[in-house]
Amino acid sequence: MTNLEFAKQMQARTKTFAVRVIRMFQRLPKTDEARILGKQVLRSGTSVAANYRAACRSKSRADFISKLGTTVEETDETLLWLELLEESGIVPAPKLQDIKAETDELLRVLSTSLDTAKRGR
Numbered sequence: 001m002t003n004l005e006f007a008k009q010m011q012a013r014t015k016t017f018a019v020r021v022i023r024m025f026q027r028l029p030k031t032d033e034a035r036i037l038g039k040q041v042l043r044s045g046t047s048v049a050a051n052y053r054a055a056c057r058s059k060s061r062a063d064f065i066s067k068l069g070t071t072v073e074e075t076d077e078t079l080l081w082l083e084l085l086e087e088s089g090i091v092p093a094p095k096l097q098d099i100k101a102e103t104d105e106l107l108r109v110l111s112t113s114l115d116t117a118k119r120g121r
Contacts, residue, residue: 007056010109014049014071017106020099021045021078034090041081047074048106061117068114075107 001009025042028034051074055067082100085091 011053011056014052014106017102018046018049020102024099029090031090033088037081037085037088037090041078041085044074044077044081048078052110065114065117068110068117072107072110072114075103075110079103079107
């Protein structure tokens, strides 16, 4: 797979992820706690796609590394908010299992891509 093919695949995947986060947010209970944590996961989860797209349009290798680093940070933050929704009892663990798994997988892929970019490959 070429870098361009990988980038296009990841753009689609992160966009699909953002839509999943939006749909998950829409189904949250209507409590203050759920809304507060939900807005956090909504912001970070949708920014994964936006920041990855920005990284793909970077002007230099350093810019790419910086923007991809932000993408990794936002993905990790999303995982934290999902964990808090689960561990606080706001959302039962089984309902978050799939989205947490995808978040974790995206985090691994993006972190590996960032490490590769930093090594200059």
